[in-house]
Amino acid sequence: MSLARIELTEQQGGRLIRLAGRWTLATTSxxxxxxxxxxxxxxNGDGTWDCTSIEALDSAGAMLLWRGWxxxxxxxxxxxxxxxxxxxxIDHADHEPRAKPPPLSPLHGVMVIGSASIGVLRHLLxxxxxxxxxxxxxxxxxxxxxxxxxREISANLxxxxxxxxxxxxxxxxxxxxxxxxxxxxxxxxxxxxxFIVNIIGLGIVRELGPVLVxxxxxxxxxxxxxxxxxxxxxxxxxxxxxxxxxxRGLRLIFPKVVALTIAMPLLVLxxxxxxxxxxxxxAQMQLDxxxxxxxxxLPRVVPAANLWIGLAKGAVFGMFVALVACxxxxxxxxxxESLSSNTTASVVSAITVVIILDAIFAIATRGxxxxx
Amino acid sequence: xxxxxxxxxxxxTRFGExxxxxxLNLEVARGELVSLVGGSGSGxxxxxxxxxxxxxxxxxxxxxxxxxxxxxxxxxxxxxxQRFGVLFQHGALFSAFNVFDNIAFPLRELKRYDDDAIHDLxxxxxxxxxxxxxxxxxxxxxxxxxxxxxxALARALALEPELLLLDEPTAGxxxxxxxxFVRLIRMLSEELGLTVMLVTHDLDTLAAxxxxxxxxxxxxxxxxxxxxxxxxxxxPFIRNFFLSERxxxxxxxxxxxxxxx
Numbered sequence: 250m251s252l253a254r255i256e257l258t259e260q261q262g263g264r265l266i267r268l269a270g271r272w273t274l275a276t277t278s279x280x281x282x283x284x285x286x287x288x289x290x291x292x293n294g295d296g297t298w299d300c301t302s303i304e305a306l307d308s309a310g311a312m313l314l315w316r317g318w319x320x321x322x323x324x325x326x327x328x329x330x331x332x333x334x335x336x337x338x339i340d341h342a343d344h345e346p347r348a349k350p351p352p353l354s355p356l357h358g359v360m361v362i363g364s365a366s367i368g369v370l371r372h373l374l375x376x377x378x379x380x381x382x383x384x385x386x387x388x389x390x391x392x393x394x395x396x397x398x399x400r401e402i403s404a405n406l407x408x409x410x411x412x413x414x415x416x417x418x419x420x421x422x423x424x425x426x427x428x429x430x431x432x433x434x435x436x437x438x439x440x441x442x443x444f445i446v447n448i449i450g451l452g453i454v455r456e457l458g459p460v461l462v463x464x465x466x467x468x469x470x471x472x473x474x475x476x477x478x479x480x481x482x483x484x485x486x487x488x489x490x491x492x493x494x495x496x497r498g499l500r501l502i503f504p505k506v507v508a509l510t511i512a513m514p515l516l517v518l519x520x521x522x523x524x525x526x527x528x529x530x531x532a533q534m535q536l537d538x539x540x541x542x543x544x545x546x547l548p549r550v551v552p553a554a555n556l557w558i559g560l561a562k563g564a565v566f567g568m569f570v571a572l573v574a575c576x577x578x579x580x581x582x583x584x585x586e587s588l589s590s591n592t593t594a595s596v597v598s599a600i601t602v603v604i605i606l607d608a609i610f611a612i613a614t615r616g617x618x619x620x621x
Numbered sequence: 622x623x624x625x626x627x628x629x630x631x632x633x634t635r636f637g638e639x640x641x642x643x644x645l646n647l648e649v650a651r652g653e654l655v656s657l658v659g660g661s662g663s664g665x666x667x668x669x670x671x672x673x674x675x676x677x678x679x680x681x682x683x684x685x686x687x688x689x690x691x692x693x694x695x696x697x698x699x700x701x702x703q704r705f706g707v708l709f710q711h712g713a714l715f716s717a718f719n720v721f722d723n724i725a726f727p728l729r730e731l732k733r734y735d736d737d738a739i740h741d742l743x744x745x746x747x748x749x750x751x752x753x754x755x756x757x758x759x760x761x762x763x764x765x766x767x768x769x770x771x772x773a774l775a776r777a778l779a780l781e782p783e784l785l786l787l788d789e790p791t792a793g794x795x796x797x798x799x800x801x802f803v804r805l806i807r808m809l810s811e812e813l814g815l816t817v818m819l820v821t822h823d824l825d826t827l828a829a830x831x832x833x834x835x836x837x838x839x840x841x842x843x844x845x846x847x848x849x850x851x852x853x854x855x856x857p858f859i860r861n862f863f864l865s866e867r868x869x870x871x872x873x874x875x876x877x878x879x880x881x882x
Contacts, residue, residue, distance in 0.1 A: 275700075316741065338745065338749060338812075342749075346754065348753075348755035585717050586717035
């Protein structure tokens with residue numbers, strides 16, 4: 250393959266610039282800068298341009314010449330008609346109306362703040378509407394029990410409940426061990442060994458158990474729900490459901506929310522038990538507190554109300570994780586970027602909502618279940 | 622330089638227990654516009670995907686420009702892949718990029734052009750597919766079906782390919798858009814000297830575009846020739862495909878007069 254060449258010869262009556270070789274993307278792109286520099290030298294001053302020896306010309310090669318010529322045909326040009334057409338096409342493209350960037354408004358700053366606020370407001374409104382829709386669905390199911398989407402609820406229970414058991418158990422056990430180990434180091438210094446049961450029992454049953462499981466479920470099931478709804482929107486499956494008269498609220502959102510509201514307390518119970526076992530094992534190894542003593546002391550220092558609070562937290566967290574996930578899933582627009590950003594937003598918001606709810610619970614239940 | 626652009630030899634493909642292709646041979650010479658037709662499930666799209674190296678056949682060889690698709694190192698494989706462009710059925714535009722960035726993407730990947738040169742080339746490609754510079758700012762989700770195909774064509778042409786492969790170029794377009802898209806492909810392939818292979822169901826597209834037709838049936842290329850030659854062959858599939866009432870109307874409309882049967 251012959252490379253693109255520029256040959257300059259001085260003749261009587263002016264310069265002759267002969268272009269030869271293959272002027273294609275494959276041959277010119279590797280030496281684009283050098284060729285552009287050579288073109289600048291050649292185009293400096295008048296001359297006859299002879300393009301008849303060009304073996305092949307595509308638009309990338311032609312663009313290189315065109316830019317060298319200053320975006321116009323040189324005054325004296327010898328060229329084959331089929332090559333001339335390539336340049337004419339570029340000339341035509343040059344004369345298309347340029348895309349003008351929209352003028353920047355003087356109130357740009359205000360508009361940015363305004364549209365961000367409206368965006369937040371719209372999020373809140375949509376979320377409230379989603380909760381309202383869920384409430385209506387609950388009423389509907391009570392009036393027409395036959396329409397309860399049993400299969401979907403059971404499938405979701407399995408997916409987000411049963412399948413989450415191994416990971417919640419592992420995390421719960423390790424947190425129990427770590428909490429017990431760290432507390433033991435401190436308690437030993439004061440000779441307050443037996444209070445380990447209070448710390449672990451209260452901390453895990455009332456606080457750590459529900460929050461940890463909620464965070465795991467938000468990352469695990471929340472993201473999956475958002476992505477599933479998002480993809481169903483992209484592929485118009487949700488629209489297809491709507492045209493068959495299947496309400497998306499009842500068939501897609503209701504089962505997810507119900508399933509997670511049921512599954513979460515159960516997962517909390519499961520993870521809390523395992524975490525307590527982890528703490529117990531660690532306490533036995535660090536402080537020589539026997540399993541029997543641990544079992545006996547636990548119900549005494551941790552009133553049963555704490556367990557109910559923990560389970561209630563689990564149910565509320567589960568409901569909100571599912572609602573947040575569905576909210577963001579329905580906002581996905583048909584492109585990959587929107588899918589990924591909404592899934593991220595879903596997990597982050599779900600975890601934030603869980604922490605906020607946890608704070609509300611802490612204030613609302615501050616007089617309940619604590620030993621005086 | 623005189624090797625056929627596409628050479629497929631003794632190709633065989635099996636999905637599970639079913640042989641899709643068996644002993645399939647096809648050669649496409651430079652400058653041809655070949656339409657690949659066949660019944661549903663006859664493996665047209667599979668064959669196209671094998672030609673572009675997305676699927677491996679169970680047996681047989683595929684050569685493009687006289688070179689095998691695989692082997693010889695990453696650089697050689699990459700260089701070979703820059704010599705053909707593909708228009709996917711649904712466009713396969715990158716949904717996170719706008720139109721401009723979609724077309725600029727293959728040029729940027731070359732890492733040999735600066736932003737100015739890329740801008741010029743993208744504007745040229747947009748004008749070639751009869752779109753306006755302001756369309757460059759649109760996102761793929763904002764485009765109509767016809768525009769998606771045009772942008773996808775512009776992207777397929779970005780690296781100045783010698784071979785263009787089209788999967789159902791007019792599927793999902795209304796007859797008017799489909800006509801103008803076919804005209805565009807025809808004009809560009811003539812001007813740029815492209816070799817084209819397309820998979821199509823649409824007789825209008827086939828009649829308007831192709832210089833040759835390859836009929837895929839009975840696991841091989843059953844017939845390969847001009848539209849006229851193909852229509853003279855007496856075979857149930859061909860009779861069904863070309864000589865049904867609807868087809869006759871479409872072909873007469875485009876200037877072919879099939880023999881009375």
